[in-house]
Amino acid sequence: MDLGLNLGYSGSSIGEVLPLVTHADRVGLDSVWAAEAYGSDVVTVLSYLAARTERIKVGSAVMQMPARTPANTAMTAMTLDHLSGGRLLLGLGLSGPQVVEGWHGVPYGKPLGRTREYVEIVRKAIAREEPLSHEGTHYEIPYRGADATGLGKPLKSILHPLRPTIPIYLAAVGPRNTALAAEIADGWLPIFYSPEREAILTEHLDAGLAAAGRDPADLDIAATVYAAAGDDVQACRDRLKPMLALYVGGMGSRDKNFYKDLMVRYGYEAAAQRIQDHYLAGHKAEAAAAVPDELVDEIALVGPLDRIVDRLAAWRESRVGTLILGTQQPEILEPIRDALG
Template structure:
């Protein structure tokens, strides 16, 4: 199992995070990941990190597919890969309807269809074996629909990529999306992953592998696991509860919150429902207080370093290939690298 580092929505605070990233590079952390929602973008952050590091891989967790055409994403990935001498890991995701329609101003559409077509187009461009032509439900290239001039023609990238294949990771939570991820991607970026409950996902992953004749050995499960190290376990849990409450309670409308659904699948339906109701009423403090200790302990690493290292055993015995640490504490990185 490898270790990664998740910077989250770092944006203008990247100067504060840079020493952490450089320390991670020095002690042997395999990858660093930058996120985006509706503020800072991930590409600029990764570009800056690429110039300031030597070996650490550069992952997007995630680039929002509705915010970029597939061709634009492929261009970005190839350019970052070239500038970093082959260190790019391309993490993609749809985001949710609130962001897709409320921020990017495009229809949410058919998520499975859009994802499948998007990944195929990106791979085709990066392979650079032929000019790009694609006729699908969501994407038609060259475009010939309403408003088209009729002058579009198939093109091939003028940039010769460093690699003809850049690993593509997908962020997915729902059963059908997870199955599609196992079918078409090189890796999976789950959040709130519990190594004790991975059987919840195995059926969908294995169905996706079977669909295309894979055995899964070449597939990287790379969850983000948040870390809070300190002597007081309860205080460490409290540091992470607001983030759990934000996702379970506020990341999506009722009926369209994938993180709420996941907490329910884990068996925390009563707590998740109360958290969501309170959060959507604006009672964020009350919602945060109801995040179960057991959920934090399963999906995060909290407490003294000895406790965290002991807990690492469950992750090592799981199907996880890259454990991405969500932390701003540089002192936790080297002990965890050594524990592996």
């Protein structure tokens, strides 16, 4: 199992987390990942990290598809891959309707069809085997709409790719998006993964693999697990609960929240509803307090290092190929690396 590091939305604090990243690079972690939502962008952060490290892979978790045309994403990926010496892992995701329509100002549309076409175009552009063209339901290249000039023609990137294929990871939470990731991506980026309940997730993953005739070994499950180490187990749990409350209670609307739906599928329906009710009422402390200890223990790594190392046994037995730590504690990286072998 490979070990990664997740920095989250770290654009404004990159100077603070850089020592953690260089330490991860030095002790042999496989990858470091950064995110974007509606603040700092992920490309700038990864460019900076690639310039300040030597061997660690740099991954986007995720680069938002609605923010960029597929060709722009391909250009960015090829450029970052060159600058990093072939270390890019291209993580893509749709985000949710609130961000897509409320921030980027584009329609959320039909996410499954859009994602399928997007990934196909990105791969074509990077492969550079022929001029880029695509005629689909969601994308038309060259554009030939009613307001087109008629001057567009298929083009090849003037930048030759360092690698003709760059690994593409898809972030997905819902059943159909998860199946699509298994069908078309090189890796899957799940959040709040439960090794004991992974059958709830892999049921849809396996459906996608079967639809594409793919071997499960061809798909890297790269799961982010948040970690908080310390002598007081309850205090460590409580450090992570506000983040969980934000996702379950506030990431989305009352009727459409992918993370709340996942908690319900895990069997925490009553707790998920309490978290959302508190959060949407503006009672964030109460929402955090409503997060069950059992849920934190299940999807995170908390407490003394020996407790965390013992908990890794469940992850080693899971189908996860890359364990991505969400932490800012450099002292836990090497013990976890050694425990994973």
